[in-house]
Amino acid sequence: MEPEKRSEALLSVRELRIAFDGVETVRGLSFDVRPREVLAIVGESGAGKSLTARALLGMLPRDATTSGTIRPDLAAHRGRRISLVPQDALSALSPVHPVGDQLAAAVRSVSGVSRKEARARAVAALDRVGIPDAARKARAYPHEYSGGMRQRAVIAMATINEPDVVVADEPTTALDEERRDQVLRVLAEQREAVGAALVLVTHDMDAVREHADRVLVMYAGHLTELGPADEVLGRPRAPYTAGLLASLPQHAPPGRRLPALRGTPPAPGALPPGCAFAPRCPLAADVCRAAEPEPQQVEGRLVACHRWAELPHPATELFQEQTAEEGEERQPA
Secondary structure, eight states, rough: OOOOOTTTTEEEEEEEEEETTTTEEEEEEEEOOOOEEEEEEOSSSSSSHHHHHHHHOOOOTEEEEEEEEEOOOOGGGBTTTTEOOSSSHHHHOOSSSSSSHHHHHHHHTTTTOOOOHHHHHHHHHHTTTTTTHHHHHHTGGGGOOOOHHHHHHHHHHTTTOSSSEEEESSSTTTOOOOHHHHHHHHHHHHHHHTEEEEEEESOOHHHHHHHEEEEEEEEEEEEEEEEEEHHHHHHHOOOOHHHHHHHHHGOOOSOOOOOOOOOOOOOOOOSSSSSSTGGOTTTOOOHHHHOOOOOOEEEEEOOOOOGGGGSSSSTTHHHHHHHHHHHHSSSOO
């Protein structure tokens, strides 16, 4: 695979493989994270997104086996050079310690400042993410915070030591639209404030469209497409990317069914021969079922597809036509 050529990579992942009991769930993944950028990692559940993110943090389960390289090893400096905004803010905070104490402990874990200084930084961090009356709320426990405030608190904790990279693993899952927008806005503000890059793991394609600089699309543990967000979302060159975009409500023609990817992703260890997406792909041909495509440079991005040149424009029409045909087949004779 020919990775994107960019000399100023902050973090470089090459041929990352993650397996459990000999079954690979991430398969030969390579990408870079650049200074101050937002790299979104997208794909259906089970694609390997969260495992990839946790590999960057050195937080994989103990029974995982890995190969490949992640350079530099920021996981050795977790909390200082790389940090995590988890999906579940409540479980990320200790229920038996005040929130301010937990932030202060994060400061003291990487620096030798006094307790008083660490406390002052904790209050300042809570104030920076919009916690009202931060000095008082620093003395409160997580159960005394609203859900939105807890999410802000974990963002404050993730950014309090001004890391180089912040990894946000599905930070807006199960949030309503208003809270989703608030969390993304606070995350963007804090990333800018500390000058960090952001790796955003998400199913939320609207969030990707609004916030990402580049997009890494994964399927069955493998890179499908990687490139600038506006180009990947505006003119995808991999059928799987097109299928994800086609399923968004704004791509549904008036009066017609919402296009959807048919079938489900294969289970790890039960991959079909050739391209893992071939059984679901409207463009699949014999070559797709014979050999898995390797990522190649296509129009300034990486694409793993034998038939990328056959995609229509807009590519979402491919799945609209498929959905229409399936609807006709279901009509009673």
